[in-house]
Amino acid sequence: MLAVVIVSYVKAADEVNRVLDAHRAWIHEHAAAGTILLSGRRSAGGGGVFVVQADSAAAATAFAATDPFAAAGVAKHEVYDFEAKAGALLGGIARR
16 A cells, blocks of 8 residues: 655754754665655645555554654654555556
8 A cells, every 4th residue: 555644844944954864864765665655845845745655554654653853753744545546657566
C-alpha cells in the first residue's frame, strides 16, 4: 500500500533549519532503499510531502515518526494511506 505523508512545521524556521540536514539525509536514505517514492517541499511553504510504500497504514505511520523532524518535534506528520489503482507511475511501483 501507499501513503501520502503531509509534513507541517510546528516550530520556527530556525528550529526547523537545525534539523534540516538530518531530515534530508533521512529522505535520501529511504528514497535509495525504495521506501520513499517521492518527496518535496510544499509550494505554499510550511512543510513538505512524501509518498511512501509500506505494508500497512500502521507501518507508514510508524515510519513517518522516524523522520528527524518528528523526533525533534519541529513538524507534525499526517499520514493518509491509499491503494493506487491508476496513474502513470503505477507500473513502476512494486505491490506489497
